Amino acid sequence: MRAVIQFPPISPEIFSIELFGFDFALRWYAMAYIIGILIGWRLALMAVKAARLWPDNASPMKPAQVEDLLTSVILGVIVGGRLGYVVFYQPAYYLAHPLEALMIWQGGMSFHGGLLGVIAAGLYFCARTGISKLHTADMMALAVAPALFLGRVSNFVNSELWGRPTDLPWGVIFPDRAAQACGPFIDICARHPSQLYEAILEGLLLGTFILWLVWRRDALKKPGIIMGTFFAGYGIGRFLVEFARQPDAQFITLENPLGLVLQTGGYGFTMGQLLSIPMILIGIWFIIRARKA
Incomplete structure (x- = not known):
């Protein structure tokens, strides 16, 4: 038998308690966002207090x-992430069931939608305070990687957003739902741990590179470089991981097993890739613009 990795016996819930007939649970996913936001907040505070960086x-x-901005960002992540999932991934379903669009506890968030929500929150903050948009964007970009890393790890713990079937030795056998989705002709369905690929690329590597640019290369002195680096870096990482990530079920058909949203001649892009291309181009533009300034 080929080498595979069995999914570890990790519960999505850290603990749960029952009060007044209701179950209340603290899930790893929620904890990941809480810790990620706190780490990002501390990184932003450190940068703000280091005047020499600017x-x-x-x-x-x-x-x-910074704390005022954090409040706006949290709201932007929740509202934008949910609306992005509704609009980008399942518009027909939520058009038929509009009230369910409000039920965020059922799951369904989009990074690209959350990003748009954060941008809107940042613009509102800048309009209200008069603080430079580019400085604000750079500071948010340097703080976001920890939440991305922990969020993708929690996706792995939740056994969601798994990758395509693979015969590589680090393929993971996820629980029943992922195995059954492989079809009846595969005995053991090992899949790419694409959540961990994203955690490494979008969180660990990109976050480390951004911190190096900020603290060792004085990148904040050229407004827009850090934001551009985040946009381009995340976009490239997500674009590449999409080759190993299982597309959303609503995009998969017998004629389109790869779940390509835009295609011609058997080649094309997934929804994640389609949404990442503008990020890459915008990021590169901001980097070039900042270096020329």
Whole structure:
């Protein structure tokens, strides 16, 4: 038998309690976001307090304003992430069941939608405070990687967003739902642990590179470089992982087993790739613009 990795016996819930007939559970996914946001907040505070990192050695905002921005960002992630999932991935279903679009506890969030929500929150914050948009965007970009890393690891723990079937030795046999989706002709369905691929590319490597640019290369002195690096880096990482990631079920048919949303001649792009291409182009544009300034 070929080498495979059995999915570890990890519960999606850290603990649960019953109160007044209702079950209340703390899930790893929620904890990942809480810890990721706290780490990002601390990174942003450290950058704000280090005036030498910014143009003219002057920090663009005060520590109290970082907390104000954090509140707006959290709201933007929740609202934008949910709306993005509804619009990008299952518009027909939620058009027929509009009230379910509000039921975020049932799952279904889109990173690209959450990103748009964060952008909207950042623009609102800048309009209200008069703080530079590029400085604000750079600071948010340097703080987001920990939440991305922990969020993707929690996707793995939840056994969701798994990858395509593979015969590579690090293929993981996920629980029943993923195995059954492989079809009746495969005895053992090992899949790419694409959640961990994303955690490494989008969280660990990209986050480490951004911190190196900030603290070792004075990148914040050129407004827009850190934001551009995040956009391009995330877009490239997500585009590549899509080759190993199982597409959403609503895009898969017998004629289109790869779940390509835009295709011609058997080649094309998944929804994740289609949404990542603008990120890559926008990121590259901001990097070039900042370096020329």
